Amino acid sequence: MQRLLKDFFCRDVLVVAPQILGQHLVRRYPSGLIEKYIVTEVEAYKGGEDLACHASKGKTARTEIMFSEGGYAYVYLVYGMHWMLNVVTGSENQPQAVLIRGVKGCNGPGRLTRMLEVDRSFYGEDYTESTRIWFEPTEFTPSINKGPRIGVDYAGNYWASIPWRFWIDLD
């Protein structure tokens, strides 16, 4: 069984984000049940210059993992109730992450983590080694759509309108 490894994640977020589309996000639940979900929507957050990226305010306890090399999970809480699941990309000290916004049959980053039972305990999880969450390649080569990211108006017009949300329409 193969999975996506460091050489996949340790590249620029704008390369990795669209390439995660169509791949399998695999979750092994505590019961032992393994489910595979096709990733259908992501957003790219790119380093210090991207004012919508949490790491643009510098390294804190929350954003620390984004400053490591690619392949780790960045998980945080928004609006006091939704866990967001991200994949760190790029090289060390190049804080970037891909937000997983949807898989086939489940739209919305908050609903996704609720369905996959992902919470704070996944912060820093190594997708290349974990036994409970990882990515597997598929042969699927989808046609990719792009548009502005959601919910980042606070970052100003430029960063809110830049087309760093990527998605695919299945069927």
Add this chain to the structure above:
DNA sequence: GTAACGATCCTC
């Protein structure tokens, strides 16, 4: 110590 603010979702 306090206060403000969300990379959202659900129900009007």
Add this chain to the structure above:
DNA sequence: AGGATCGTTACA
């Protein structure tokens, strides 16, 4: 259109 709900952050 508005409320839920709390960790993170900045500042005193």
